Amino acid sequence: MHFWFVCNKCGKESPFNLKESKCDCGGTLLVEYDLERVSKTLTKERLKNRSTSMWRYSELLPVENEKNIVSLGEGWTPLVRMNQAEEKYPVKKLWIKREEQNPTGSFxxxxxxxxxxxxxxxxxxxxxxxxxxxxxxxxxxxxxxxxxxxxxxxxxxxxxxxxxxxxxxxxxxxxxxxxxxxxxxxxxxxxxxxxxxxxxxxxxPGRAEGKKTMGLELAEQFNWNLPDVIVYPTGGGSGVIGIWNAFQQLKQLGFIEGDLPRMVSVQELGCDPIVSAMENDSDFNSQTENVISKPTGMRVPNPPDGDLIVSILRETNGTAVTVSKEEIEQAQKTNGAQGISSSPEGAATWAGFTRLVEQGWIKEDDEVVLFNTSHAMKYLxxxxxxxxxxxxxxxxxxxxxxxxx
Amino acid sequence: MHFWFVCNKCGKESPFNLKESKCDCGGTLLVEYDLERVSKTLTKERLKNRSTSMWRYSELLPVENEKNIVSLGEGWTPLVRMNQAEEKYPVKKLWIKREEQNPTGSFxxxxxxxxxxxxxxxxxxxxxxxxxxxxxxxxxxxxxxxxxxxxxxxxxxxxxxxxxxxxxxxxxxxxxxxxxxxxxxxxxxxxxxxxxxxxxxxxxPGRAEGKKTMGLELAEQFNWNLPDVIVYPTGGGSGVIGIWNAFQQLKQLGFIEGDLPRMVSVQELGCDPIVSAMENDSDFNSQTENVISKPTGMRVPNPPDGDLIVSILRETNGTAVTVSKEEIEQAQKTNGAQGISSSPEGAATWAGFTRLVEQGWIKEDDEVVLFNTSHAMKYLxxxxxxxxxxxxxxxxxxxxxxxxx
Missing domain, CATH: 3.40.50.1100 (Rossmann fold)
Structure with missing residues (x-):
C-alpha cells in the first residue's frame, strides 16, 4: 500500500485502517503517501489532461483500485471573482469558491x-x-x-x-x-x-482526505501561487485540516513554495470554542455549556480535532472570528445581491471577511478567498x-x- | 463583427441585434460566426488549457469584448455514468448530465x-x-x-x-x-x-446561444464522438435548439462528423404540443386549451419556435414522448435512490428513457445521455x-x- 497513517502529535506510523482517525496519544492520524511514487504520475503537466472531478488527484487519495471510486461529479468547483466588492472594500483581490455547486449542493x-x-x-x-x-x-x-x-x-x-x-x-x-x-x-x-x-x-480517514482536495484544487486554480488569506466556516474542522494538509503535501511534492495562506476560521456566536482558544491564547477546550447557536454545520461544541485546528490557525498566522446570527443573515442578503446563493455557513465567511477588513487584519494588498459551502435555499x-x-x-x-x- | 444573424427558414442574413430572434418570415434568427476566423483560435488542443466554464468556447458566443463577460462559474457540468441502471436496462451506456450543478442550480x-x-x-x-x-x-x-x-x-x-x-x-x-x-x-x-x-x-439571441454550450461541451466531454441518443425536457425548446445548433457548428468546424444523436423531447401530459406534432406527423401548432400540467419548465403551450424544434427531432430521427405527473414523481424517487437529485423536468427525462426502452425505441447498443436540468429541492x-x-x-x-x- 502506498499510503499509511502518521500521528500529527507523536509522529508514530501505523498501517492505514478504515475505522481509525485518532492515535492512542490523542493526536490525529493523517494519511501519508509515498510521495516519491506519487510524483512519478502526478505532475502539473499531466493534470491538464485529467478529468475535472476531485479524482484528478487520485494519487493523493487513499483508494488503491480506481474501480472502487464512487464519483457523482464532485470537485473542480468555480472560483468567482467579486469585482463589485473589490471596488468597495480595501482588498487587492477577492474570490468566492463555490462549493455549493457540488453534486449534493455542498462541499x-x-x-x-x-x-x-x-x-x-x-x-x-x-x-x-x-x-x-x-x-x-x-x-x-x-x-x-x-x-x-x-x-x-x-x-x-x-x-x-x-x-x-x-x-x-x-x-x-x-x-x-x-x-x-x-x-x-x-x-x-x-x-x-x-x-x-x-x-x-x-x-x-476518508472525509478529511476528500476535503483535502479543496486545497489541492485551490492551489491548481491559482496556478500554484496561493492567495494570502483563506476564510472558512468551522464546525468539526475537517475542511480547515484538509486544506492545510493539502498544502503540506504540495510543498513536499515541490508544487508550491513559500508561506502558506493565513487560515481563518469563522464560527457563530453561541458555539465558538475555536475562537475562544485563539482569543485566550490557550489550549483548545470543548465548549461544554451555553451552546445556543443555530443548527448549522458550524455548531460543533467539541470538535474531535480542536487542538489541530487551533495549531493550524497559529502556524499560518491566521485567526478565528465569531459572527452573530444577525450578521450572517445580513451577509446572506449581501451575497444574494451580488448573485451568490449562500448558506448560513457560507455567508458567515462574508461576515467574517467584512469584520476582518474593519479590524484592519485583512489588508489592502491581500488576495482573499471565501469558501461558500452550501446553497441558501437548503435552509428555508x-x-x-x-x-x-x-x-x-x-x-x-x-x-x-x-x-x- | 465576426457574427451575424441567419434565418433558419428563408436564409436571409442580417446584422446581429440584441433585441431580435425572429425573422420577418416567421423563421428563427440563428447566430452565425465567421468560422474561418473561429478555427484559428478554437482548436481541440487549445481547449485543454482553457477555463472550465462555458466561456471556454467564447469564439462561438456573441460577445465581442471579453471584459463584458458576466460569469458566475456556469458550464462544464459533470457527466455521471449510471452503472446500476446499465445493469437493469437493455442499453449500452447511460449517463446523466448534471446541469443542476450550475451556479443557480439549473441549466x-x-x-x-x-x-x-x-x-x-x-x-x-x-x-x-x-x-x-x-x-x-x-x-x-x-x-x-x-x-x-x-x-x-x-x-x-x-x-x-x-x-x-x-x-x-x-x-x-x-x-x-x-x-x-x-x-x-x-x-x-x-x-x-x-x-x-x-x-x-x-x-x-443570447439565451439560445448560451444553451448551445451544452452541445459543445457534451461533444468535448465525449472526446468528439457523440452518443446515440440525447433526452431533453422540452418547454420553450431553446435547450434542444441550442444543442442541435452546437452540433451544426462543430460539424462545419470539422470537430465532429457522422450522424447526429437522435434528439428526444420529453413533455408532461397536459401540455405537450411538440409530442402532438410528432405523433400526428403534422406541422407544429400551439396548444390552445386544456393546459393542465404542473408549473414546470416544460409547461409552454406555445413555444415561439415549435416549428424548429419539431424539424430538429425529425431531422435527427429523434422522437417526442409524453409522461404523466405520476411517472415524473416516480422517476424523482428512482433518481434519488441512485444518488441524483432531480427536478420534475430532469426526472421527466428518466421517465422518458424508461418509456422508450419499453417501446424498443432505445436499443441495446445505444449510448444515451439524459439531461438533469435542476435540483429536486427547488420544487418543495x-x-x-x-x-x-x-x-x-x-x-x-x-x-x-x-x-x-
Missing part, C-alpha cells in the same frame, strides 16, 4: 465521495452518520449511488429541507432529540449490533415531513422494529 | 450568463423576464452580479422556493395570475415605458413569502407605485 460531497469509495474498497454495505445536515444528505447520495444502505441521525432542529433530501436519496433518516454528539452516540451504541460503518466526523424554515424523532439507540431499535412490523 | 445559468453578457456589452441597465421558475432566478443572479436592475414575472403557481430565490438575488419579483405568456405580455406592455430589456425565451410545496400577485402591466404600475410610496 460535503467531497468527503463522502472519498469515504464511500474507501468503504466500497473494503466491501462495507451499511453506513451511518451523525450530522447537522449537509453531511447527512451527502452520505445518503453517495451510499445510494454505490448501492449501500445508509442510516442518518440529525438533531431535530436540523433544516427540514436537508432532512427531506436524505429521505429523497433513500437513507433511513432519524431526527435526534439532542445535539450532533448525541446523534453520534446512537451510532456508536448501535454500530456493533447493526454492522454500521460510522462515517461521522473524524471517525474514519421548512418542516421535515414525517421523519421520526428519537433520543437513544434503544429508541431507534423500537422505532425501526415498528417500521419493520 | 438556465448558461443562457443568462450569455444573455446578460450581451446586455452588458450594449450597456443595458434594466432587464425583465417571464418564466416558470428557474429562468427567473438565473436572470436575477446574473443581473445582480452585473449590477443591473432585474424584474421577474412568474405564474403564481410557480414553485415558491424559486420565487424566494429571485427575491434573495435582489430581483423585483411578481407573481402573475396566468400562464407564462400572460407574464410575458406584462413585459411587452411595459418595456417601452420602463426601459426593460426583455430576456424572455427567444426574445433575444413551499409558499413564496410576501410576493405580490398581479395580472396586467396596469396592475404592476399600481403595485410598484404603492411599493415606492
Amino acid at each position: 460535503k460531497s467531497r468527503g463522502f465521495s472519498s469515504a464511500i469509495s474507501i468503504a466500497n474498497e473494503y466491501g462495507v454495505s451499511k453506513v451511518a452518520v451523525n450530522s447537522n445536515g449537509n453531511a447527512a444528505s451527502a452520505l445518503a447520495a453517495y451510499a445510494s449511488y454505490a448501492g449501500m444502505e445508509s442510516h442518518v441521525f440529525v438533531p431535530k432542529d436540523c433544516p427540514g429541507l436537508i432532512v427531506d433530501e436524505c429521505v429523497q436519496y433513500g437513507a433511513s433518516t432519524f431526527l435526534v432529540n439532542g445535539l450532533i454528539h448525541d446523534a453520534g452516540k446512537i451510532i456508536e451504541d448501535g454500530k456493533q449490533e447493526q454492522g454500521w460503518y460510522n462515517v461521522g466526523t473524524l471517525k474514519e 424554515p421548512w418542516e421535515a415531513t414525517g421523519t421520526p424523532t428519537i433520543k437513544t439507540y434503544e429508541d431507534w431499535k423500537k422505532v425501526s422494529e415498528n417500521v419493520l412490523i | 438556465k445559468s448558461r443562457g443568462f450568463s450569455s444573455a446578460i453578457s450581451i446586455a452588458n456589452e450594449y450597456g443595458v441597465s434594466k432587464v425583465a423576464v417571464n418564466s416558470n421558475g428557474n429562468a427567473a432566478s438565473a436572470l436575477a443572479a446574473y443581473a445582480s452580479y452585473a449590477g443591473m436592475e432585474s424584474h421577474v414575472f412568474v405564474p403564481k403557481d410557480c414553485p415558491g422556493l424559486i420565487v424566494d430565490e429571485c427575491v434573495q438575488y435582489g430581483a423585483s419579483t411578481f407573481l402573475v395570475n396566468g400562464l407564462i405568456h400572460d407574464a410575458g405580455k406584462i413585459i411587452e406592455d411595459g418595456k417601452q415605458e420602463q426601459g426593460w430589456y426583455n430576456v424572455g425565451t427567444l426574445k433575444e 410545496p413551499w409558499e413564496a413569502t410576501g410576493t405580490p400577485t398581479i395580472k396586467t402591466y396596469e396592475d404592476w404600475k399600481k403595485v410598484s407605485e404603492n411599493v415606492l410610496i
